[in-house]
Amino acid sequence: MWHAPAEAASRPNPLASKPETAAGGRKLFFRDCVECHGKTGAGMEKKHSADLQLPFVQIQSDGTLFWKITNGNLNHGMPSFSRLPEMQRWQIVLFLRTLATPNISEHPVSRSQKPTANDH
Amino acid sequence: MRIFAATFFFSIACSLSWAQESPFFVTYTHHMEEPGNLDIETSSTTGIPRSGQRFYSAPYMELEYGVTAQWTSELYLEGQSAWGDSTVFTGWRLENRYRPLKREHWINPVLYLEYESVSEASRIQKEIEGDGPDLSSRNALLTPEHAHELEGKLILSSNYHDWNISENFVFTKNLSESEGVEFGYAFGVARPLGRLASGENCRLCKENFTIGTEMYGGLGSTLGFGVHNTAHYIAPVVSWAVGANSTLRFSTGFGLTHESNPVLLRIGYAYEFQGFSSRVSRLFGRKP
Numbered sequence: 001m002w003h004a005p006a007e008a009a010s011r012p013n014p015l016a017s018k019p020e021t022a023a024g025g026r027k028l029f030f031r032d033c034v035e036c037h038g039k040t041g042a043g044m045e046k047k048h049s050a051d052l053q054l055p056f057v058q059i060q061s062d063g064t065l066f067w068k069i070t071n072g073n074l075n076h077g078m079p080s081f082s083r084l085p086e087m088q089r090w091q092i093v094l095f096l097r098t099l100a101t102p103n104i105s106e107h108p109v110s111r112s113q114k115p116t117a118n119d120h
Numbered sequence: 121m122r123i124f125a126a127t128f129f130f131s132i133a134c135s136l137s138w139a140q141e142s143p144f145f146v147t148y149t150h151h152m153e154e155p156g157n158l159d160i161e162t163s164s165t166t167g168i169p170r171s172g173q174r175f176y177s178a179p180y181m182e183l184e185y186g187v188t189a190q191w192t193s194e195l196y197l198e199g200q201s202a203w204g205d206s207t208v209f210t211g212w213r214l215e216n217r218y219r220p221l222k223r224e225h226w227i228n229p230v231l232y233l234e235y236e237s238v239s240e241a242s243r244i245q246k247e248i249e250g251d252g253p254d255l256s257s258r259n260a261l262l263t264p265e266h267a268h269e270l271e272g273k274l275i276l277s278s279n280y281h282d283w284n285i286s287e288n289f290v291f292t293k294n295l296s297e298s299e300g301v302e303f304g305y306a307f308g309v310a311r312p313l314g315r316l317a318s319g320e321n322c323r324l325c326k327e328n329f330t331i332g333t334e335m336y337g338g339l340g341s342t343l344g345f346g347v348h349n350t351a352h353y354i355a356p357v358v359s360w361a362v363g364a365n366s367t368l369r370f371s372t373g374f375g376l377t378h379e380s381n382p383v384l385l386r387i388g389y390a391y392e393f394q395g396f397s398s399r400v401s402r403l404f405g406r407k408p
Contacts, residue, residue: 023319035394074189074222082224083142083151085282087315088327 004067011063015090025095028088032081041099048076058100065093141367142284143359145386146247146336147308149286150228150277152219153186158396160184163369163388165244167381173255175203178210178243185396190219198244206259211238211266213246217275224279232273232288240265245384247271248338249292250302252351252379268295283311284332300342308334310357328361337376351380365392 015021030039038044041052050057057065069089072080081089142149145163153159164179180198187193194215201207215234241262243253249271254262270293277286290304310332317327337352339345355373362368366389373384393399 020319021316024317027319027321028317071223072189074219077155077189079152079154079186079189080224082279083149083284085312085315087282088317091317 002068002073004061004064008067009061009064011066013062013066013090013093015087015094016062019094021091022094022098024088025091025093026098028084028092029095032084033092036078041096049078052096053099055100058097062090062093065096066090069093141359141361141369141390143310143330143332143357143369143371144286144306144308144334145355145357145369145371145388146245146288147286147306147334148217148230148232148273148275148277148288149284149308150219150230150275152189152217152230153184153192154394155186155189156395156397157186158183158393159390160393161388161390163244163386166385167243167255168383168385169255170375170378170382173381174205176205176243176255177201178245180244180246190222192217196244196246198238198242200241200243200259202259208239208241208259208263210242210244210263211236213238226278228277230275230277232271232275234271234273236267236269236271236292238267238269239263240267247273247288247290247304247306248336248351248353249290249304250338250341251349252338255379255381267297269293270295282315283309285309302341303339303345304337305339306334306336308332308357323363330359332357334371337380347377349379350377352376353380353384355384355386365394366390367392 036044036047036049037052043049043051066089069081069092071082072078074080142151159182161182161184162179163182164177166177167173167175169175178198178200180196182194182196184192184194196213196215198210198212199208200210213234213236215232218231219228220231221228239262240254241259243255245253272291274289275286277284286308288306290306292302310330312327313329313331314326318325322328333354333356335352335354337347338350339347340350353373353375355371357369357371359367359369369388369390371386373386375382375384
């Protein structure tokens with residue numbers, strides 16, 4: 001299971017008060033993430049990559065998303081991006097928040113997608 | 121027809137992205153090639169001679185492929201040209217790196233195994249083991265001396281506040297001769313110049329540059345271990361993500377012993393084909 005440790009999940013985004021830095025996160029996303037997650041972050045079936053717009057991704061904490069970018073998911077082909085400076089990984093997290101669909105109620109979370117306590 | 125299509129496809133397949141290569145020429149980190157990506161790099165090692173040595177340049181090409189997120193494989197082809205001497209093909213190498221742990225840790229190990237089919241004229245010095253290369257003899261004497269070698273490395277690498285700190289321990293066995301096991305080392309530290317990415321596409325922004333220093337050398341062999349009569353270098357390094365999928369690297373190594381070149385100049389250019397495996401699959405009509 002791909003769950004962030006509680007200590008990592010609770011880390012706040014140091015760039016939360018600097019939304020303008022999401023532009024850099026967008027550039028990094030297009031450089032490093034689009035190949036597997038697509039230009040809209042909707043994921044690709046052939047890559048078995050997550051749809052980053054979905055609520056079950058967006059309700060995960062900033063610290064959880066940061067941890068997942070840092071460690072990757074090597075069992076499923078997502079590389080680690082620990083080579084990126086920490087702040088650039090936080091920029092990607094900031095950008096990921098802009099991918100959230102505007103009306104979450106249109107995308108009901110199924111039981112299998114409900115986050116566990118470890119995702120927060 | 122398919123070869124033409126392949127060439128045309130690759131020539132327009134550049135996505136707007138900036139490759140992020142390690143600045144090191146000798147030291148390995150725990151960062152692997154992304155699965156399905158192909159990295160092609162051309163580099164050269166140029167030795168500024170001391171008395172009794174010849175000026176030489178040793179170019180090599182690498183094809184690096186991400187087999188999985190934990191396994192990277194590379195093929196090297198190399199040559200050497202010495203002033204007042206000849207230009208020779210010095211051999212090939214097949215390298216494999218495997219990262220056993222699936223999470224980031226304080227120290228991240230990578231296991232490295234390489235098969236080398238190279239002559240004694242090889243001077244690319246991708247690593248230095250034993251006493252180091254013979255920098256004085258002519259190619260006519262060195263080229264017929266061909267070795268089949270098995271090289272292993274223990275790679276240890278850490279990321280700490282945007283610094284990468286890596287240590288490599290090298291051991292090589294010549295399968296063609298009974299000359300014991302040779303040892304070497306490489307240490308490197310590096311960090312990107314810019315911590316934040318700008319929102320603009322730019323070539324000269326700080327985030328595109330990574331600087332560092334590496335130190336490497338030979339440690340003799342099981343027949344005589346130590347730093348006596350061995351080559352050692354300390355080398356500042358810089359890499360520059362120049363644009364779409366490509367990186368330039370530079371290094372000036374300063375020899376620390378009489379067995380070393382006084383100066384070792386290195387330059388490398390790498391181009392990354394993202395999603396290479398998927399594109400090849402589609403080219404041959406197979407589902408990627």
